[in-house]
Amino acid sequence: MVDMVYKDVLQTLEQGEACVVLTLIKENAKKGSRVAGKRFLSCSGTRVAMDACIHALSVTPFDQANDQVNGVGDPEVDPLFAQEAVTLVEASLRSGRVASKRVSLEGEAARLLAEPFYPPDELVILGGGHVSQALVPVAVILGYRVTVVDDRPAFAAPERFPGAAKVICDDFVRAIEGLHLQPSCAVAIITRGHRHDLRCLEALVGRQLGYLGMIGSRRRVQLIKEHLRSSGVSEEKIERVQMPIGLPIGAQTPEEIAVSIAAQLIQARRGEGGSAGITVQDMELLRTLVDSAKRGIPAVLATVVEARGSTPRKAGAKLLVFRDGQMRGTIGGGCIEAEARREALLLLDGGAAGLFRFSLDDDAAAEEGMACGGTMEVLLELVATV
Amino acid sequence: MVDMVYKDVLQTLEQGEACVVLTLIKENAKKGSRVAGKRFLSCSGTRVAMDACIHALSVTPFDQANDQVNGVGDPEVDPLFAQEAVTLVEASLRSGRVASKRVSLEGEAARLLAEPFYPPDELVILGGGHVSQALVPVAVILGYRVTVVDDRPAFAAPERFPGAAKVICDDFVRAIEGLHLQPSCAVAIITRGHRHDLRCLEALVGRQLGYLGMIGSRRRVQLIKEHLRSSGVSEEKIERVQMPIGLPIGAQTPEEIAVSIAAQLIQARRGEGGSAGITVQDMELLRTLVDSAKRGIPAVLATVVEARGSTPRKAGAKLLVFRDGQMRGTIGGGCIEAEARREALLLLDGGAAGLFRFSLDDDAAAEEGMACGGTMEVLLELVATV
Structure with missing residues (x-):
């Protein structure tokens, strides 16, 4: 079921x-x-x-x-x-x-x-250079489904982006038009030159997107903002573009720039009106769940239903527990997870499924010195075996 | 040579x-x-x-x-x-x-x-939970040499941290004492509970470190700050600890928290008095250089000597070019790299090694629409073959 x-x-x-x-x-x-x-x-x-x-x-x-x-x-x-x-x-x-x-x-x-x-958050990276190569694995860790676009076959090579869901070799603007970008989609413009960057930006600045950022020096960004203004693009739309892309953390190497972009993506998706797509990690957990059931391996799914106070993970977080004690996913680690695991193992031995309330102020929690205080309501369900 | x-x-x-x-x-x-x-x-x-x-x-x-x-x-x-x-x-x-x-x-x-x-930047992660698991690969991408410590054998398992240089299973404070931390070392305290976090913090707060951060809710952090004050720790030392750890970007999942920590690590190492260790990427490039020379494969090493204006990469950035046009590393991508590669291939055919000046305002650069303006001085040297 x-x-x-x-x-x-x-x-x-x-x-x-x-x-x-x-x-x-x-x-x-x-x-x-x-x-x-x-x-x-x-x-x-x-x-x-x-x-x-x-x-x-x-x-x-x-x-x-x-x-x-x-x-x-x-x-x-x-x-x-x-x-x-x-x-x-x-x-x-x-x-x-x-x-x-x-x-x-x-x-x-x-x-x-x-x-x-919601489907996994989408990230489209325009440009297949070194920053893109460093950004793909970090974005994948964050649960993004990543598409990379470059117009040069040598750079739009799938083997350069092992984590990407799709690598497209095409003219940037033609690729943008073919992608049917969703309003929650994040787009990072990091091509090899400002001419391409500008073409991409002009094709995207009018669209509703979850995030739009463009690489460039401060000076270049000023020039581009002036150019957009003179083309009649509204101040509001211009201000919505993150340029220069990435949080201002002093990033220098391509890898550092990639992390500064990743941090800004998090800020966008966790901020006001941000999207909340399923992470790659949770997709994998669900695949494991379905697969285990198919193979007749008993497991218990734990889902955080309500989290009050400063709990390490929020409602929706999932943990899969197997009879041998192995786990997938996390509902916050520490003793709350240990307790949920204990209850899950009892459930696998014929205990009752249902809602469990865990308090981080419990004796056991206090003893371990849990990092946070609060209560969590967790739903434990037996994964039906065929 | x-x-x-x-x-x-x-x-x-x-x-x-x-x-x-x-x-x-x-x-x-x-x-x-x-x-x-x-x-x-x-x-x-x-x-x-x-x-x-x-x-x-x-x-x-x-x-x-x-x-x-x-x-x-x-x-x-x-x-x-x-x-x-x-x-x-x-x-x-x-x-x-x-x-x-x-x-x-x-x-x-x-x-x-x-x-x-300088040797690769060191990152010591105290605690082997989910945030640590997500932080290790991002820190490795950033060029850190990572050590993970946990006192539970099941969590201090090397197979859980494939990118880590070292995984130590020991009491946290004993491990800290055994590590001989350099003044440039970064330490992230993210154990399973505040009791362990506090013990680690007390063992570290007096030391000179490149970065020290501790996980925790705002409330818990306040309590800990008060505790440290009442133990006589100076305000300056307390303020130097990043707690709660990570940039405030609304991170929720362990992966997001890991990226918020990584972004803060960059801020620390690129800020005032930050360290500047060689990246894992540059270590690999040098290994390839030495190895190619040993195997008699001709190559040219390009090193950025001076970068003026807003060039994509700074002095010290390296690129290795082989006769077949293959490259390792990057001095910024785009047409400056393409030009350096052209000169390197000429050098491999008997041209002269030396300093080359590339301008991002050159015709070729303008045509490609390079992202930035400025000039770069690059040293091209033939890697001696045996």
Whole structure:
């Protein structure tokens, strides 16, 4: 069940589309909370149609797949419940974070979780020189899907960019036109010369992008700003371009410039209105989950549902735990992770799935000297084995 | 000759010691400038003893190895010349950059270059969690020699840190004491808990280091600052610690935190009084140089001697060019590199070694639309083949 939902998630993300996973948790069940069902919901944009939501909620009754207790989610979905679900899904899509809501189901206290998934953040690097070569591996570590463009075959060689998803050899402007850039896409203009840089910038400055930066000296950047102004580009659009590209940290070598750009990409995606695509690391974790299920290897998926105070990781962070104690991903390391792992191993031995609350002020946490204070609510689910 | 000098450089760097390469160039030779000799000079600190300098200058006469013209550098070195050399070497060691000086040699105009080499920058990461795992590859890209410490065998496993030079499993404070940290060393405290973080910090806060950062929430950092104050640690020492560690760019995932730390490391090493160790990339370039020479493969080494204006790379940047046109390293990419490569290929066909001046305002540069304006002086030398 869990694995089938994430199989759909992976397929959707690979097609560049967004989606949401809905999870219903009964809170007053005898043995604490209990996962009553999990649903996949395909989305585009941050608005969700009521009927799509009702359809997702009614594919099979909640509860049925998990423990044969027939509950909500019958083909006749309570319209009030569906409306609550729609609101929750939209909130999760807007925030890019897990959203949860206490609902009442046939008199029982329950929680509905909506976890949004956006495709991996895209980074397009225009220019295939040394800075680009250093930027690709750092951007890949940060979870970006990277495309590199250069018009010289010797530089647009895939073997020069082992981590890149795509390397395009074409005229820069023609490549930009062919790429169908999404509004969340980040673009770094670092070609071999300002003439090419300027052509790229003129083709991009009017578009809605998650990030747009251009390399260049301070002097050159001033000239280019004046040129854009005189071409009638608005001050607001000019100011949105990060030029000279990269945080001003005194970077000198191509590798240092690459890190200064990477730091600025983080600032853009974590700032106001920034995107929150799934990381390459989480994609891999989900692939491992689906693959383990297919091969009949039992595992428990831990997902941070709510994090209060200064917890090391935020809602949506994931950890996969296997019976031999091996793990993938992280929900923050330290003793919270150790505790989650302990609970996961109990679950693999027949314990109860559901929500667990971990406090960083617990005795165990205090003893280890955890770096932060706060509480975390973590959903532990058994990955169904075939 | 060139390769023997850099062989000495590599050996010295691998032993963790600094050194300088002295190059004498005659400017008024018939065919433009001409390399008259190259010397290795071992150093420690930024002061150089006059007699060591005289010894280096007099090992064999300058000129002899290269073109059988006997010149300066005879066992009797002109004391005035030696004094100029000492001053130049010390200036290069202080700035961490190539220093050059016009000198007069038997009535001929000449240039003496001093190129300093410091061992790779050291980064010690205390704690072997997810942030550390993400930080190691980024720090390696930046040219750091990385040591990871954790007191748990499962976390201090070398296979978890493929790029690290050393992984130590020991109590944190004992490991710190055993490491003999240099004053230029960078240390990142990112253990699993504040108790360990604090022990590390107390062991390090009094030392002279190139960088010291500690992970933690704002709240926790305040508590720790108060604790240090009440233990009598001076405000100046407390303020020198980067805590919370990393540039404030909104980093959330371990990978993002790692990049925020890497960006701060760059800021520290490129700022006032920062260190300037050789990068892993340049170490590799020198290894390739020495190895090519050993195997009889002709190559030309290009070194930026002076960069004026906003050139993409600074003095000391290196490029190795082979007869088939293949290159290692970079002196800035674009047409300046293309021109240097052309000159290098001519040199491999019997042309003259020496200093070349490239202008980024040249016709060829303008045509390509180079990103920056300025001039670069580049030393081209044939790597002697055995």
